[in-house]
Amino acid sequence: MLSEEEELTLARQVQSRQRILDQHPEVDKPGADLAAVARACEMSEPALRQILRQGRRAKERMIQANLRLVVAVAKKYQSQGMELLDLVQEGTLGLERGVERFDPTRGFRFSTFAYWWIRQGITRAIANQSRTIRLPSHVNEKLSRIRKAQRELAQRLGRSATLAELAAELGLSETVLRHTLERRPQPVSLDGPAGAGGESELMDLLEDVHHSPEQHLIRQHFHEAMEALLGELSEREALVLRERFGLRDDQPRTLNEIGADLRLSRERVRQIEVQALVKLREPCQSQRLREFLDSLD
Secondary structure (H helix, E strand, O other), X not given: OOOHHHHHHHHHHHXXXXXXXXXXXHHHOOOOOHHHHXXXXXXXXXXXXXXXXXXXXXXXXXXXXXXXXXXXXXXXOHHHOOOXXXXXXXXXXXXXXHHHHOOHHHOOOHHHHHHHHHHHHHHHHXXXXXXXXXXXXXXXXXXXXXXXXXXXXXXXXXXXXXXXXXXXXXXXXXXXXXXHHHOOOOOOOOOOEEOOOOOEEHHHHOOOOOOOHHHHHHHHHHHHHHHHHHOOOOHHHHHHHHHHOXXXXXXXXXXXXXXXXXXXXXXXXXXXXXXXXXXXXXXXXXXXXHHHXXXXX
């Protein structure tokens, strides 16, 4: 593993290269006009070459240093119907994207940040495999003929054709036709089991479009920051705020619900909430939260 200092140095080199690639994606292609890119970036061509070379090496080193993490995450998903080698490959692609996106100024350790990208790469591949049904080409061709015959018969007959009518139209036996139709891709239930082990539902593996790896990490650190602040409160005050704002399970609760659990009146719960918030507004406490929020800009 890399030391924190090495991690920061390499990440800065990767980001320097990435900023150039974002503006000039052609710079990484063979035969790129580096002189023109250097002029556009207002630097010398040797300086540009050095940034690109350092960034490429830094990226490779960060990936190599975290391959054990990829394998560790991949092993957790071995029962989902993909070979370990394929899972590692998908996780490595996720790691590569994580290296490119990592911002060392945010204060996160890269291993924590990389975990989300590795996991996303693996779970996305599993979800894609779960909803993709591959059939031999000759079966696809036969299904295409069947669909065409179904449409033509429906137009001629004014209704859907029976199995016998369809078989006669295609010159197939009913047994062969039935067997082929049974191989048609069926809709996959999001609540159904995914993978060979059937231990997860497809919904659990689909990419969460609302939360990127960065957002997951920010949420995690936000909860950690809030827990540190709540540690300054009494046990009851901390409990009320956790329940009131959904810090425990992302499900905010009403004053009445909290009061029922604590056997307190609604008004008493409100007083505890106000008292706790006043404490958190004290300069030393609010400054800690403000520093965290500023780090997200």
